[in-house]
Amino acid sequence: MSTFKAQILTPDGSLFEGDVTGVQMPGSQGSFEVKANHAPIVSTLEQGDVLVRMAEGDRTYEISGGFVEVNNNLLTLLAESVVLED
Known part of the structure; x- marks a missing residue:
């Protein structure tokens, strides 16, 4: 499966x-998922x-809302607060 960089x-x-x-996220117009070679996008995120899907297993983070940018197989998510869930 193809991979891409995320932060x-x-x-x-x-x-x-x-x-x-x-990476699956709560967009302001509904949940969506980004995969490798996704078209460039900038979106607001809800709480x-x-x-985060990885070869070694998934991780779930709770965010307070924020923004995401995807460009050239790099996803950058910006949030005021983020908590790693168990």
């Missing part, structure tokens, strides 16, 4: 950086869960 950032710094197979 999750807060004002306090980076919480995640790595290769992923997909909710972000599912």
Whole structure:
């Protein structure tokens, strides 16, 4: 499965950086998922869960809302607060 780079950032710094197979997010118009070679996009995000899919397993983060940008197989998610869920 194809991978791409993703990073999750807060004002306090980076919480995640790595290769992923997909990222599912709570967009302001509904949930959506980004995969490798996704078209460029900038979107606002609502409060909710972000599912980060990786070869070694999935991680779920709870965000307070924020923004995401996808360009050239790099996803950058910016949020005011992010919590890694168990």
